[in-house]
Amino acid sequence: MELLRIDWNVIFTIINLIVLYLALRKFLIRPVTNIMEQRKNMIEGQLADARKQREQADELKTQYEKQLADAHEESAGIVEQARKNAQAEYESRIDAADAEAERIIRNAHKAVEMEREKTVRELQSQIAVLAVAAAGKVLGEASTRENNQLLYEQFLAKAGGVNDADGK
Amino acid sequence: MEELSCETAFTIPVFGGIPVAESVVVTWLIMAVLIAAAIFLGRNLRVENVGKRQLVLETVIGGLHNFFYDLLGEEGKRYIPYLMTVGIYIGVSNMIGLFGLKSPTKDVGVTAALALMSIVLIEFSGVRQKGAKKFLKSFAEPIPIMLPMNILEIFIRPLSLCMRLFGNILGAFVIMELIKIVAPLLVPIPFSLYFDLFDGFIQAYVFVFLTSLFIKETIE
Numbered sequence: 001m002e003l004l005r006i007d008w009n010v011i012f013t014i015i016n017l018i019v020l021y022l023a024l025r026k027f028l029i030r031p032v033t034n035i036m037e038q039r040k041n042m043i044e045g046q047l048a049d050a051r052k053q054r055e056q057a058d059e060l061k062t063q064y065e066k067q068l069a070d071a072h073e074e075s076a077g078i079v080e081q082a083r084k085n086a087q088a089e090y091e092s093r094i095d096a097a098d099a100e101a102e103r104i105i106r107n108a109h110k111a112v113e114m115e116r117e118k119t120v121r122e123l124q125s126q127i128a129v130l131a132v133a134a135a136g137k138v139l140g141e142a143s144t145r146e147n148n149q150l151l152y153e154q155f156l157a158k159a160g161g162v163n164d165a166d167g168k
Numbered sequence: 169m170e171e172l173s174c175e176t177a178f179t180i181p182v183f184g185g186i187p188v189a190e191s192v193v194v195t196w197l198i199m200a201v202l203i204a205a206a207i208f209l210g211r212n213l214r215v216e217n218v219g220k221r222q223l224v225l226e227t228v229i230g231g232l233h234n235f236f237y238d239l240l241g242e243e244g245k246r247y248i249p250y251l252m253t254v255g256i257y258i259g260v261s262n263m264i265g266l267f268g269l270k271s272p273t274k275d276v277g278v279t280a281a282l283a284l285m286s287i288v289l290i291e292f293s294g295v296r297q298k299g300a301k302k303f304l305k306s307f308a309e310p311i312p313i314m315l316p317m318n319i320l321e322i323f324i325r326p327l328s329l330c331m332r333l334f335g336n337i338l339g340a341f342v343i344m345e346l347i348k349i350v351a352p353l354l355v356p357i358p359f360s361l362y363f364d365l366f367d368g369f370i371q372a373y374v375f376v377f378l379t380s381l382f383i384k385e386t387i388e
Contacts, residue, residue, distance in 0.1 A: 006277050009189040013272075013281035016195045020202065021253040028206035029249045032229040035213045035222075042215060 131155045191275035198260050198272070239380040243297060243387050247289060247380070254282065255376040262337055262368025265344065266360065273337045273371070276330070283330035286379045287322060294386035306386075325382060329375060336371045340364065 135151040176187040209225050218226070232255065236248045261273045272278045295303045307318040340363035347356050 006280055008186050009192050009275070009277040010281045010284070012188065012192045013195060013278045014285060016192065016199060017254070017257070017281065017285055020199045020257060021250050023199075023203045024206050024253045024256070025249045027203065027210045028225075029229060029252055031210045031213050032225055033233060035215060036226060036230055036233075038215050 128152060189275060189277060190270060191272035191278050194264065194269050195257075195261070195272045195278065197269070198257065198264065202256065202260065236376075236380055239377070240384050240387075244293065244380070244383055247293060247383055250289065251376045251380055254285070254379070255372050258282070258333070258372035258375055259369060262371055263364050265341065265364045265368075271337050271341065271368075273333055274341050276334045279330040279334040279337075280326075282333070282375070283326035286329055286375075286382070287326035290325070290379065290382045290386050291322065293383045297387040325378075329378060333371055333375055336367060340367050 132148050132152060135148065135155070139147065139151070175190045177190045177193040178188055180186040180188060209221065213222055213225075229252070232252050233248055236251050237245065240247060258273060261271050261278075263271075265271050273282075291303075294306065297303075298306060308315050309318075344356065344360060344363050347359050
């Protein structure tokens with residue numbers, strides 16, 4: 001009975017263990033750990049990619065928001081400018097119209113004045129003629145030129161000056 | 169009690185006959201099965217769309233890897249495949265009694281070889297990590313008076329590993345044989361579950377656990 005025997009079989013077992021170790025490492029442990037490593041790397045790569053993409057998206061978003069705010073500001077500015085322009089245009093038009101109206105009114109006044117003076121002058125000359133004619137008739141058409149003048153002067157003295165007439 | 173002895177399976181007729189023990193032959197059988205299974209399982213591994221076979225394989229190998237990685241850390245990563253191999257081999261060896269074969273680990277020659285490999289690996293890891301000079305110095309740490317103890321540990325550690333495994337498996341084997349003599353029908357089943365499966369697993373676990381602990385201690 002050999003319960004405890006230490007002989008060649010220790011060497012055999014060591015060889016067996018080394019062979020088993022090399023074989024299992026080559027066929028089982030290496031491939032499986034490689035695959036798991038690859039998967040880990042892949043997942044980490046994908047996570048990093050996703051993180052990068054999200055950062056890019058965030059950046060773009062802030063950029064767009066800024067652009068949008070700028071556009072809002074710009075449009076408000078444009079509207080304000082247009083309003084100002086319109087106001088200025090309106091005021092200048094009003095002013096021009098006022099000035100035009102004033103000019104027209106002034107012209108009208110002037111024309112009326114001139115017309116009146118002309119009328120007065122015409123009336124004066126006509127009255128003079130009428131007065132001379134009336135005086136001639138009264139004096140039996142025998143009066144001279146000097147008489148006529150005299151009569152005219154007298155008439156005027158009685159009827160008041162030319163300038164006193166004033167259309168009233 | 170002829171079951172207790174380690175029989176010689178055959179003798180190589182050189183140098184006046186080299187006896188090959190039964191345990192070595194059983195080991196060859198286990199190796200053949202393990203390598204065949206490894207080749208079969210290790211084929212067609214994919215990174216994506218893994219099948220059930222690969223999923224189970226990855227769970228087992230990944231679990232073992234994590235177990236040893238937690239013990240050894242980054243520096244001891246290189247010893248993981250060997251420890252896995254030894255763990256699988258001892259586990260299968262301890263449980264092979266279920267198939268009516270004699271566990272190779274019942275042979276003190278096999279456990280001695282395992283322990284020898286372990287102590288070589290432990291000391292090698294120390295030399296590799298620290299360099300020869302610092303490694304030799306580490307025997308006088310933490311205080312020089314520990315020198316004899318530390319030197320003794322080189323022999324005590326493999327001896328304890330060897331004898332613990334051998335004794336447990338032999339004891340379980342003897343008890344199982346006795347139970348089979350007393351009650352050959354049904355009664356051995358629960359005992360077999362304990363002595364072959366549970367004890368076999370625990371002993372494999374303890375062996376690789378202690379080996380990795382010693383490696384960790386040496387490379388620190």
